[in-house]
Amino acid sequence: MKLVSTLFISALVVFVAGCTQEQQNKISRSVQNWTGTNGVLEFYAGDKLVRRFIKIDKITTGMGTDDNKPRSYRYGYGVLDENFNLIADPGEKKVYFEISDYGSNYIFFENPR
Template sequence: MRNPLLLLLLCAAFLAGCTQEAQNKIGRGIRNWTGDNGVLDVYAADKLVLRLVKVDKLSTAYGTEDSQPRPYRYGYGVVDENFNLQADPGEKKIYFEVSDYSTSYVFYENYKD
């Protein structure tokens, strides 16, 4: 296709025909491919106890046998020990899981990078 306007119109028509959930999945797929610079803040009551930076995404766990969603999210991120929203030398990348039931957390895009 040589006409970018026609391509844009076709894409818009395709997305308009999709359900909101399908549009969300497409958007997440694009973000997963391009990468996000997310931050995960974990709280105990009203106190920030853990901050992870350079988090690409939070994934929902699914059961192996039943393919049903599990009540936790997981991912990888760098432990921001000094809470400066940067991955400093010596800060380690870890795997993490956060529960839907007991963990208070906020996931957002890093505005400093």
Template sequence: MKKLVLCLVSLGLISACSQEQQNKISRSLQNWTGTNGVLEIYAGDKLVRRFIQVDKLSTATGTEDGVIRPYRYGYGVLDENLNMVVESTEKKVYFEISDYSTAYVFFEAPR
């Protein structure tokens, strides 16, 4: 019974938050639980790189000034043959993508 009351109170508090606060809560939970994301990078209409098993994309900020930088970064497995399967030769790598010139799509892996 205590758990039910606690859940109801928690839901009431969350619903009282603004949409922005709800989004922040959702993102923090997702960051904590992780995702199985896929990052695809395009040159025009051609897929040129794919990273799989990406936990999250982070927006870079300055260390001292806290100003948002024009790129995102993360870690994922470079899918060299673009088959959505981690092969023994494919390793987890660090990557950065520019907000200015890179066309990319980030989504949760369908399988």
């Protein structure tokens, strides 16, 4: 049993090492999407925080329907943190959001709490 585990892990390491950086990133994102994250997305107008979404599992790049090419926006679901306290308070709901690549000032990070 120990030999089988060692061989499996060795094969996995060889497989990942043989992948391009983009393939490794895709594998990492799929594992992260499966395990989930506790992301925070903040939007700024100059130096002022104007909108915050918390409890984001993932942000997805929009893809074209016919050509399957990436679009210039990303989207996801998160709780709108209306009072900016990084906590999903009663009454704060999970909502859909979109982020344009054109002129958006935003930061995405893992919630430290």
